[in-house]
Amino acid sequence: MEVLDDSRKLNIGDRLSYRVVEERKPLVPLVVTDSGEVEVPLIGRVQAAGKTCKGLAQSIKGPLEKEYFYKATVIIGLDFASFRTKGKVYVTGQVRTQGGMDIPADEELTLSRAILRAGGLADFANKRKIKVIHKTKEGGTETQIYDLEEIIEKGRVDKDPVLRPDDLVIVPERLVNF
Numbered sequence: 359m360e361v362l363d364d365s366r367k368l369n370i371g372d373r374l375s376y377r378v379v380e381e382r383k384p385l386v387p388l389v390v391t392d393s394g395e396v397e398v399p400l401i402g403r404v405q406a407a408g409k410t411c412k413g414l415a416q417s418i419k420g421p422l423e424k425e426y427f428y429k430a431t432v433i434i435g436l437d438f439a440s441f442r443t444k445g446k447v448y449v450t451g452q453v454r455t456q457g458g459m460d461i462p463a464d465e466e467l468t469l470s471r472a473i474l475r476a477g478g479l480a481d482f483a484n485k486r487k488i489k490v491i492h493k494t495k496e497g498g499t500e501t502q503i504y505d506l507e508e509i510i511e512k513g514r515v516d517k518d519p520v521l522r523p524d525d526l527v528i529v530p531e532r533l534v535n536f
Contacts, residue, residue: 364410364411364412364413365410366410366411366436367407367408367409367410368390368406368407368408368409368410368411368414368436369390369407370390370391370392370394370407371389371390372389372390372406372436373387373388373389373390373436373437374387374388374389374390374396374406374411374414374434374435374436374437375387375388375433375434375435375437376388376396376398376399376418376432376433376434377432377433378422378427378430378431378432378433379431379432379433380427380429380430380431381427386399387437388406388434390406390407394406394407394408395407396414398418400422400425400426401418401421401422401425404417404418405417411434411435411436412434414434415432415433415434416432418430418432418434419432444461444462444463444523445460445461445522445523445524446458446459446460446461446523446524447459447461447467447472447521447522447523447524447525447526447527448524448525448526448527449472449473449475449476449527449529450526450527450528450529451483451527451528451529451530451531452479452480452481452482452483452484452529452530452531453473453476453477453478453479453480453483453529454476454477454478454479454480455476455477456476457476459472459475459476461521461523466520467520467521468518468519468520468521469488469490469504469506469509469518469519469521469527470506470509470510470518472521472527473488473506473527473529479506479529480529482531482532483529483530483531483532484529484530484531484532484533485505485506485507485510485529486505486506486507486508487503487505487530488503488504488505488506488527488528488529488530489501489502489503489504489526489527489528489530490502490503490504490519490521490525490526490527490528491525491526491527491528492522492525493522493524493525502519504517504518504519505517
């Protein structure tokens with residue numbers, strides 16, 4: 359049990375593999391439920407969210423040794439970490455697909471990436487006056503205008519803003535469409 363992961367904390371939705379070596383049975387799949395628990399054979403529900411694989415194994419070891427085994431070697435491995443997000447941004451206006459999109463927890467979502475994920479600009483989009491509306495700490499809003507043509511076509515990634523949760527991106531329509 360000493361070699362089990364002791365760095366990453368488990369979260370809701372994580373998929374685990376569970377096994378007691380002395381039982382000589384195949385791995386049992388477990389899922390951390392919305393309540394933060396896993397259903398462990400023989401002992402029932404055990405709190406898992408916030409614990410590491412090693413911590414969870416130690417929590418399970420005690421009840422197993424008390425009731426079922428003289429010595430229990432509990433093995434728990436993380437199979438799949440749940441997809442977590444930082445929040446959502448909303449893209450509307452002259453893009454192919456309007457709506458909310460998740461900001462992946464392991465990525466910085468920039469304005470150009472958000473527009474690409476929305477299917478790109480529509481035919482009559484004004485790519486020089488894209489509005490980003492941020493919520494301020496005081497409860498108000500702050501609007502900034504960006505030139506996507508400069509960011510994408512001229513390669514000015516330093517001018518590509520990182521979006522924050524609950525940002526609203528508005529892609530306006532060009533006034534003259536020819």
